[in-house]
Amino acid sequence: MSGNTGSAVRLTAWVQGDVQGVGFRWWTRSRALELGLTGQARNLPDGRVAVTAEGGPAACQQLLGLLRGPGTPGRVTAVAEQWGEPTGAFDGFTEA
Template identity: 50%
Template sequence: MANETTSNCVICWVHGMVQGVGFRYSTQREAQRLGLTGYARNMDDGSVEVVACGDNEKVEQLITWLKAGGPRSARVEKVLTEPHQPGREWTNFGIRY
């Protein structure tokens, strides 16, 4: 079944100069463009947490975008990812505060 798509969720922590530079909003736009659901939020340690759910290929595309640095104003030093099983399903990709 080559046309069958598999969906999953990942949680990512993006470290570097990623707060105060529009990173969450750019991530939201990219995730929406890819048709993903989830959220982005600033963490107390200066990183941004991203939860992305959807088609495996699209999730991987978002991770690649995050690792490539996201918006031009950001400076990504590292991106940590792991599989995630959220306690709920999202209907869109939002920004959490």
């Protein structure tokens, strides 16, 4: 099932903790691609990682659960989320 339907959503998650320099963006990209999502994971100057994902609501919710779960690289202390309409600006899922 494609994430390019009218029911697609955009998830932006800001992940706080020890998440830079530990393979977190690579891990996030791998999980997002497995779920059929497009978007990016990028380091922020304040030490957080910003994850933007577009696709089906269930897949985005599953990615959010993985970001908050115990299997992430590093140590996640908090995840803030924002939901919106997809822009279709991403081709694949990248680490920025």
